[in-house]
Each structure stands twice: as C-alpha cells, then as structure tokens.
Amino acid sequence: MRTPPRFALAVASVLFPLAAAAQQPTGGPHDFDFEFGSWKAQLKRLVKPLSGSSEWVELTGTNVVRKVWDGRANLGELKVANEKSRIEGMSLRLYNPGTRRWSVYWANARNGELTTPMVGGFQGGRGEFYGPDTWEGKPIEARFIFTSLGPDSFRIEQAFSPDERKTWETNWIATFTRSAKP
Numbered sequence: 001m002r003t004p005p006r007f008a009l010a011v012a013s014v015l016f017p018l019a020a021a022a023q024q025p026t027g028g029p030h031d032f033d034f035e036f037g038s039w040k041a042q043l044k045r046l047v048k049p050l051s052g053s054s055e056w057v058e059l060t061g062t063n064v065v066r067k068v069w070d071g072r073a074n075l076g077e078l079k080v081a082n083e084k085s086r087i088e089g090m091s092l093r094l095y096n097p098g099t100r101r102w103s104v105y106w107a108n109a110r111n112g113e114l115t116t117p118m119v120g121g122f123q124g125g126r127g128e129f130y131g132p133d134t135w136e137g138k139p140i141e142a143r144f145i146f147t148s149l150g151p152d153s154f155r156i157e158q159a160f161s162p163d164e165r166k167t168w169e170t171n172w173i174a175t176f177t178r179s180a181k182p
Contacts, residue, residue, distance in 0.1 A: 027122030029072040029095045031102065032065070034154065036074070039063040039176040043080045043087070046171035049160055050135055058082060063176055072097075104129050104144060118144055133160070141165050152178035 041063045047055040061080035068074055076091040088109035093102050094117075103117035120129035127146035134140060141161040148154050158172035 027127075028100065029097065031095075031122040031127065032074050032093060033067070033071055034148070035065045035076070035176075036067050036071075036181070037065065037178060038180040039065070040179050041078060041080050041174060041176055043172070043174045045173075046169075049171040050140070050162055050169060057085065059085065059087060062179070102127075102129065104131075118142055120144075122146070130165075135160055135162075138162065143168060149175070 039062065041059075041061050043059045043061075044056050045059070047053060047057055059080035059082045061078070063076060063078045065074055065076040072095045074091075074093050076093075078087065078089045078091070080087050090107045090109075092105040092107070092114070094105075095102050101119050101121050103119050105117045106115045107113060116131055116133065118129035118131035120127060125148050127144070129144040129146075131142055132139065133142040141164065143159045143161070145157045145159075146154060147157075154176050156172070156174045156176075157170050159168040159170045161168050
C-alpha cells in the first residue's frame with residue numbers, strides 16, 4: 001500500500017525540522033568553562049596513524065586552560081612526555097556568536113604554526129569538531145570529540161578520516177583529571 005502524498009508531506013514537515021535542529025549546536029559561549037584550571041593529562045596516541053599500525057604510546061603530564069574574553073575564547077597549554085618523546089602544544093578556541101560554533105586551533109611547540117581550525121559545538125554535554133587537515137602530505141579530515149567523565153574529568157579523542165568521513169581512525173585519546181580549579 002502506498003503512503004498518501006499528503007501524509008508523507010505532513011511527516012516530512014515534522015521530521016525535517018527536528019533533524020535540522022539536532023544538527024544545530026545547543027551550547028554557547030561558556031561551553032568550555034568546565035575546562036578552566038589545571039589538569040593531570042594521560043595521553044595515548046597511535047604512533048603511525050593511517051598506516052594500519054596498532055602501536056600506541058602513552059604520555060603523561062599537565063594541561064592548563066585559561067579563559068580569555070570572559071570565556072568566549074580560551075587558551076590551553078598541554079605538556080606531556082614519556083621516556084622517549086615529548087609533546088608541548090597550545091590550543092586556541094574561539095566562539096562565534098553568529099554561528100554558535102567554536103573554532104579550535106592547535107599549535108605544536110616544534111614548529112609554532114597554528115593549524116586550520118576544526119569547527120563545531122556542544123550538544124548534550126558532548127562536543128564534536130571537524131576540519132580539513134593533511135597527514136603525510138595527503139588531505140584528510142580530522143575530528144575531535146569532547147566527553148565529560150564527571151565533574152572533575154573529561155576525555156578528548158582525535159580521529160582522522162582519509163576517505164571524506166566515511167571511516168575514522170582514532171589516533172589520540174587523552175583523559176584529564178582536575179588538579180586545581182582557576
């Protein structure tokens with residue numbers, strides 16, 4: 001039995017706005033307020049992303065996040081190391097009130113260059129950010145996901161997609177535990 005066209009249009013007129021609303025961020029300029037302060041960082045990263053390798057290394061250290069512009073921007077300083085390697089980097093996050101989205105930039109102390117931003121927002125306490133990047137000279141998509149693990153801990157996962165977001169490979173998992181509030 002075919003669905004009557006009027007019924008299909010009525011269902012579509014209800015479902016499409018709901019689907020569009022689900023895509024819109026519900027957060028705002030204080031989405032990252034939970035992160036202000038000092039944190040113990042536990043980082044696990046894939047040694048050779050997008051190579052088929054499953055070798056991970058772990059690093060530990062600190063992350064300090066400061067608010068800028070009354071929380072509509074923030075700076076994070078990450079310092080982690082193990083016996084063989086060290087990562088020292090800075091994140092810069094800027095809120096756009098017109099789009100209600102955040103732009104997340106990263107700079108590694110090795111080269112001092114800001115990356116192209118990942119853009120996104122928070123919905124239901126979960127932050128998702130996407131952006132174009134390159135890996136070993138090839139274009140990829142990058143994704144960050146922020147999830148709360150409780151009032152004094154959160155997690156960030158980074159993943160790369162070499163095939164226009166069809167598949168994702170997680171290559172960076174960082175868990176942060178609060179050591180001091182601002």
